[in-house]
Amino acid sequence: MGGSSSTTSRAVQFEAFGGPEALRIREVPAPQAGPGQIRVRVTAAGLNPMDWFMTSDPETATRFGLGLPCGFGTDYAGVVDQVGQGVREFAVGDRVFGGALSRSVADHVVVDVAGSTAAGGEAHRTPDGVDDHTAAALTIAGCTAAAALAVVNPGPGDTVLIGGAGGGVGVFAVQLARLAGARVIGTGSATSADALRSLGAEPVTYGQGLVDRVRALAPAGVSAGMDLHGTDTAQAARELGVSDERITTIAAQVDGITPANGANAAPGAIEEIAGLIAAGRLRVPIAARFPVEQIRAAVELQAGRHVHGKVVIDL
Known part of the structure; x- marks a missing residue:
């Protein structure tokens, strides 16, 4: 004692x-x-x-x-x-x-x-x-982002659509996907565009017409999707041809799509994130x-x- x-x-x-x-x-x-x-x-x-x-x-x-x-x-x-x-x-x-x-x-x-x-x-x-x-x-946002990444497993050659990219979990998910070598398109409000760019995402506004706006940004298609807000981005990813096993949600459930929960993050995930911050690779x-x-x-x-x-x- x-x-x-x-x-x-x-x-x-x-x-x-x-x-x-x-x-x-x-x-x-x-x-x-x-x-x-x-x-x-x-x-x-x-x-x-x-x-x-x-x-x-x-x-x-x-x-x-x-x-x-x-x-x-x-x-x-x-x-x-x-x-x-x-x-x-x-x-x-x-x-x-x-x-x-x-x-x-x-x-x-x-x-x-x-x-x-x-x-x-x-x-x-x-x-x-x-x-x-x-x-x-x-802890919460980092573990949740790590768990979401583990579901969709982005890497070089992937284009990942991340919904709610400017939120608490999004700031980690965007940077971790970029560190894994993926291209990231992040949804947000019009006012969040600069914040998303600063994290390494290409911003796109959410709401009606999202699928068309993403197609214009990524004519070759999207290969993974993370919905960090609700279900709209998950549905958009499906419309863009992403298979269910490469889509995840954190705030809602969609039949056929594996949700991510920070409690299931791999052991050591949060220490790894803290290490990336200490090394100046994640902010x-x-x-x-x-x-x-x-x-x-x-x-x-x-x-x-x-x-x-x-x-x-x-x-």
Whole structure:
């Protein structure tokens, strides 16, 4: 055992499930690391659409195993400040990042060293050269993008159509597909075109006429599709002749198409992404940073779905 002995901690919580207006900052007893656990002093927490989706109403929350009072946020980064019995992998002072389902926006989070984001939380070492704001934006979006790539397996010679390319998962998926050697056409709003180009995608506006616009950009055809928003891009990929086994979705199900889930990302996928960032080969656009006192405004911005890049909370 070892580390700091804070007795209280701030945590963002729901006393009733609902929208951003239901979020409160509470003083709570500081959680303590038990056997096989570490406690992290959180410095930054990244927001994802799933955070507010899971907690929007009691039925959805129950489906994700969440009860009241409930924390908020999943992605975190910070410094280990307490180490439980039997833990050899981490020491007090280590910089770490990871996921802890619906409890990351807090001064302290306790995670199981052998856990997963959904069960007990997970922790990875933050590489030198990756700051905490970037590390706090990695786990959910990075694992989801890695899982989507594993389904369609893009490589040199492929032209990949990515729907919702400017969103939180899209910024990773576009760059990973480009690093794999593929050409990427990314859908987005007209205002996201420059952001998509900066990631290496050729922008195309979504909505009616998408198939024709993609044909004009890629007369030789498209060979893979990732729909990171709904089902429109998946259907467009089918119309463009892509076979079902080279199409994936993350936010909806389409019969015959394999969905991607970050929980199924290959072991080591997130460490690999962190390594690419440390090496300067992949970048994470941070669209906005908010102090924890402005959590409601941060969630409202993120939930508007028009932000290019990640929203991060400072603790």
